[in-house]
């Protein structure tokens with residue numbers, strides 16, 4: 001018999017796998033933090049000056065961090081630090097203006113494996129590489145985006161360190177950005193508290209209640225570390241996830257069904273929690289990118305209404321097209337429900353964009369047929385750029401990196417393959433910025449000027 005026969009054997013297999021993968025996920029921890037390299041031409045284009053101006057600027061401003069030199073071809077290049085310093089010196093603001101709000105983008109479809117996380121993660125790096133302050137919210141309990149951005153879910157990250165407390169209203173209705181931000185001090189308190197609770201749990205069980213200090217420690221533990229964390233990229237902050245976040249959907253559903261009110265909007269409040277949090281984040285970030293989980297439910301509705309732009313990845317396979325059809329029906333039902341409950345009180349709905357994914361370079365006849373079908377359904381709501389199946393993406397992901405983070409660093413990866421994937425993300429990011437972000441900021445600016 002091939003199956004695991006009893007619960008002990010089953011648990012043994014699961015334990016070996018879970019601890020083995022935890023070690024595996026640490027392989028890249030100690031490697032130097034590679035990041036995007038900008039050629040002098042790129043720096044010049046991004047700063048809207050000539051190439052020679054860049055050299056002049058560095059001669060005239062010794063206070064700037066000197067450009068770096070690639071050992072293999074002796075060419076000068078800059079990093080995100082150089083770009084940030086140049087932007088400050090030249091008074092260039094790539095993001096929103098002081099009084100404008102950032103743009104929230106949910107990457108979401110309940111269909112599993114449709115490149116949601118890959119899209120979110122690689123776009124975040126692209127936006128951040130352009131100097132845009134980006135906050136990634138990981139909503140998926142599988143927490144792949146968290147892993148890619150440098151944290152180990154379920155070890156470093158516990159439920160209280162995710163968005164859970166804010167989503168479920170544990171911190172009250174008023175959300176405070178400073179309370180949300182991770183601090184080393186809070187981390188030290190929580191580490192100490194978790195160690196105390198663990199020590200008591202592992203101690204002899206004499207049936208007595210927890211002593212006062214353990215009780216206090218578990219309260220500190222449950223408050224968490226603050227959920228907005230810095231990442232290796234200076235322009236990306238992360239609200240991480242872990243398995244414990246899975247419980248949030250259930251809590252929100254209980255709150256909706258158990259709400260002690262007849263007022264429909266208050267009753268639906270739990271559908272808009274993420275939207276409220278994101279509303280605050282948009283005052284502090286240019287882009288808020290949300291990585292959805294592969295299921296619908298209360299969290300799904302939250303993801304949809306938190307978004308200014310909802311990007312629905314759809315792969316060119318029959319099953320994916322059918323799943324997107326089902327998702328569309330779910331969205332219709334929910335939007336109609338919210339409209340009915342709110343009595344047309346102006347709940348804003350997101351701008352919808354479909355992103356074709358998983359297409360191979362050598363398109364098969366079946367893929368071409370699917371692509372045509374998706375485009376005929378989605379019309380101009382379908383983005384022109386496609387998130388293709390790319391070896392460069394999987395090569396970079398095996399190092400917990402986005403292609404542009406290791407390109408064109410001289411390592412043993414096939415350079416052209418990684419470069420090609422990096423170009424793909426740059427193009428998708430550009431299209432989204434042009435269609436969904438810049439016009440929104442421009443409209444805001446025009447309204448202010450004419451006021």
Ligand SMILES: Nc1ncnc2c1ncn2[C@@H]1O[C@H](COP(=O)(O)OP(=O)(O)OP(=O)(O)O)[C@@H](O)[C@H]1O
Nearest residue numbers: 111112113114115116117118294388389390393394
């Ligand atoms: N451009 C790409 N080329 C090739 N493989 C990719 C690419 N993007 C992602 N993948 C791989 O495809 C798989 C699914 O991608 P991803 O995790 O982004 O999907 P997802 O929609 O987030 O999945 P889930 O529904 O489980 O959250 C992963 O194994 C990932 O490494």
Ligand SMILES: [Mg+2]
Nearest residue numbers: 116117140144
């Ligand atoms: Mg995912």
